Amino acid sequence: MIKKILVANRGEIACRVINTCREMGIPTVAVYSEADRKALHTLRADYAIYIGESEASESYLNIDRIIAAAKSTGADAIHPGYGFLSENADFAQRCIAEGLVFIGPPANVIRNMGDKRTARQLMDESGVPIIPGATITQRDAAARQAEEIGYPIIVKASAGGGGKGMRVVNRPQDLEDACAAASREALKAFGNSTIYLEKYFSKTKHIEFQILADADGNVIHLLERECSIQRRHQKIVEESPSSALSPSLRRKMGQAAVAAARAAGYVNAGTVEFLLNIDKTFYFLEINTRLQVEHPVTEMITGIDIVRQQIEIASGNSLAIRQDQVTATGHAIECRIYAEDPENAFMPSPGTLSFIREPTGPGIRNDCGVYLGCMVPMDYDPIISKLIVHATNRTAAIKKMVKALREYVILGVKASTPFLIDLLDSKHFCDGEIFTDFIEKYFREWKPDAQGIDEALIAYIVDELSGKTQSPVAQTPGGPLSPWETLGNWRLG
Amino acid sequence: VEFKLETREQSVSVEVEKKADQQLEVKVGKNNYEVGYTRISDNQIHLSVNGKNSMVFLAKNQDGKVVFINGNTFTVADGDKRVRNRTGTGKSDKTPDSVTPPMPAVVVSVLVQNGDRIKKGDGVIVVSAMKMETTLVAPYDGRVKRVRVSQGDKVKPGDGLIDIEKDY
Numbered sequence: 001m002i003k004k005i006l007v008a009n010r011g012e013i014a015c016r017v018i019n020t021c022r023e024m025g026i027p028t029v030a031v032y033s034e035a036d037r038k039a040l041h042t043l044r045a046d047y048a049i050y051i052g053e054s055e056a057s058e059s060y061l062n063i064d065r066i067i068a069a070a071k072s073t074g075a076d077a078i079h080p081g082y083g084f085l086s087e088n089a090d091f092a093q094r095c096i097a098e099g100l101v102f103i104g105p106p107a108n109v110i111r112n113m114g115d116k117r118t119a120r121q122l123m124d125e126s127g128v129p130i131i132p133g134a135t136i137t138q139r140d141a142a143a144r145q146a147e148e149i150g151y152p153i154i155v156k157a158s159a160g161g162g163g164k165g166m167r168v169v170n171r172p173q174d175l176e177d178a179c180a181a182a183s184r185e186a187l188k189a190f191g192n193s194t195i196y197l198e199k200y201f202s203k204t205k206h207i208e209f210q211i212l213a214d215a216d217g218n219v220i221h222l223l224e225r226e227c228s229i230q231r232r233h234q235k236i237v238e239e240s241p242s243s244a245l246s247p248s249l250r251r252k253m254g255q256a257a258v259a260a261a262r263a264a265g266y267v268n269a270g271t272v273e274f275l276l277n278i279d280k281t282f283y284f285l286e287i288n289t290r291l292q293v294e295h296p297v298t299e300m301i302t303g304i305d306i307v308r309q310q311i312e313i314a315s316g317n318s319l320a321i322r323q324d325q326v327t328a329t330g331h332a333i334e335c336r337i338y339a340e341d342p343e344n345a346f347m348p349s350p351g352t353l354s355f356i357r358e359p360t361g362p363g364i365r366n367d368c369g370v371y372l373g374c375m376v377p378m379d380y381d382p383i384i385s386k387l388i389v390h391a392t393n394r395t396a397a398i399k400k401m402v403k404a405l406r407e408y409v410i411l412g413v414k415a416s417t418p419f420l421i422d423l424l425d426s427k428h429f430c431d432g433e434i435f436t437d438f439i440e441k442y443f444r445e446w447k448p449d450a451q452g453i454d455e456a457l458i459a460y461i462v463d464e465l466s467g468k469t470q471s472p473v474a475q476t477p478g479g480p481l482s483p484w485e486t487l488g489n490w491r492l493g
Numbered sequence: 494v495e496f497k498l499e500t501r502e503q504s505v506s507v508e509v510e511k512k513a514d515q516q517l518e519v520k521v522g523k524n525n526y527e528v529g530y531t532r533i534s535d536n537q538i539h540l541s542v543n544g545k546n547s548m549v550f551l552a553k554n555q556d557g558k559v560v561f562i563n564g565n566t567f568t569v570a571d572g573d574k575r576v577r578n579r580t581g582t583g584k585s586d587k588t589p590d591s592v593t594p595p596m597p598a599v600v601v602s603v604l605v606q607n608g609d610r611i612k613k614g615d616g617v618i619v620v621s622a623m624k625m626e627t628t629l630v631a632p633y634d635g636r637v638k639r640v641r642v643s644q645g646d647k648v649k650p651g652d653g654l655i656d657i658e659k660d661y
């Protein structure tokens with residue numbers, strides 16, 4: 001059994017992994033960069049090791065320093081979380097070479113699935129349907145290949161994931177710029193600039209299946225997640241079950257997911273992603289060889305702790321759950337809460353959290369990576385937390401999520417919560433009419449509503465008029481100013 | 494007492510009269526409210542507005558205060574004070590003749606050189622924050638007067654990255 005786990009990640013997912021380790025009685029080691037000296041994961045783990053400058057290549061992507069941190073603290077296993085080194089085959093291989101357990105699939109599986117072209121080929125050979133597409137070998141070949149596939153096309157990073165290095169191209173004249181930008185982003189995010197083209201389908205759903213596989217060849221799936229609500233090709237709302245799947249389609253896609261996992265020689269937890277067209281045909285997109293951001297929705301409906309399963313499998317244990325024992329109860333929804341400005345093209349909004357209050361109540365879970373007073377650095381993905389709710393059915397889950405979002409106070413950085421409230425409250429979402437272009441179509445010109453504006457103005461004045469508590473932080477040198485000094489102008493009425 | 498407050502790009506006059514301890518009569522625009530309040534903490538106030546309860550959260554920001562109520566946030570500023578600040582130090586002045594990033598970022602590439610003629614909407618510089626690249630565009634037709642930054646520089650809102658001489 002694993003004795004001590006180093007979590008090679010940051011933010012909410014590092015905290016999430018630490019939580020399960022703690023339940024299992026396994027001590028944890030966090031690693032942190034310059035920007036994360038006071039980050040929540042740094043403070044929460046049993047031990048924390050500084051690994052370098054804020055730039056990811058100097059810290060969370062630096063294999064040598066992470067291995068050294070594991071050695072120096074006596075950790076015998078590494079959990080990579082998502083992003084960063086989680087889908088880096090060299091890292092997985094290096095862990096094994098150094099005598100460390102990598103909590104994830106074998107290096108060759110990561111390598112094969114990480115190269116989207118090889119993955120497409122493997123799936124094609126095993127009869128899993130794939131999207132028409134082509135690899136870009138030379139710059140000038142791209143235009144011809146795009147013509148052959150037919151516009152609109154999507155440019156993707158071969159080593160990609162998480163929406164990074166992706167561009168939709170509608171017109172031939174935009175192709176070159178899109179390829180250059182995608183390639184540059186891919187190089188920066190994944191250290192590999194290879195890109196490829198695929199046919200772009202506009203009215204599609206993103207359906208994925210969680211899989212678990214052990215070293216003895218047992219493979220099961222933990223049902224689907226629907227992740228169709230995306231901005232910049234990055235998921236922001238996920239749910240399970242999907243309202244688009246009939247029991248027979250669910251069975252069919254579940255079988256395809258298990259077949260895909262077997263074709264890949266998969267071990268540990270993974271996700272098989274499918275694109276589902278309106279006519280219910282589905283295509284293999286990719287296998288994510290890591291813990292997914294949205295794994296909690298599956299945990300909520302199945303009651304299975306996926307991180308615990310990962311650790312058990314990595315320890316060499318066989319799966320203790322058979323396919324016929326996987327049951328789902330109710331409906332779960334996750335909203336990703338980002339430090340970003342929904343009024344301004346979801347532009348990142350780094351800064352210091354001057355106040356935060358997390359929602360609570362039955363069926364509400366918030367996987368959070370920040371705390372009051374901490375910094376949301378500009379150097380990394382701007383995720384603050386993932387808010388997850390679980391209720392008896394989809395309608396009840398939506399209402400619970402809206403209630404939870406209304407109680408989620410985040411001040412100091414711009415947050416996506418007001419946008420998410422309107423999105424979940426919308427008729428289109430409630431009717432399950434959700435496609436990957438949902439936001440572009442229905443929420444393009446979104447502005448926050450003015451409900452509560454008078455109360456907000458009253459609150460401002462009450463705040464000025466009523467004395468603050470004797471908090472040492474609030475005191476200004478030379479004593480607090482009276483409202484008559486701080487307010488700009490006033491007249492006797 | 495009368496205040497001029499600004500929020501959501503509108504200016505609202507608010508009249509306040511103290512009725513009793515923690516009791517106010519407030520007129521916002523044309524609406525009258527009976528207000529009772531309890532301060533819970535530095536960031537939290539309980540309001541009773543015409544008998545309806547709500548919990549409100551506030552924090553200072555560079556523009557004034559951000560006020561959270563029932564999932565909605567408003568940035569509220571003291572209108573008269575803002576005017577004073579603008580004419581005062583000039584520190585918060587925008588630099589309209591220069592391109593500035595919308596968030597703290599790193600310069601990925603500079604797309605123009607000194608002296609280049611540019612049209613409104615042309616990309617002039619690519620910046621990256623939180624792993625996302627954004628191309629900043631020219632706000633109007635003109636000529637690049639000066640490129641103030643180079644690749645790898647850390648920049649923040651308010652920094653002039655590229656000065657543009659506007660065509661008239």
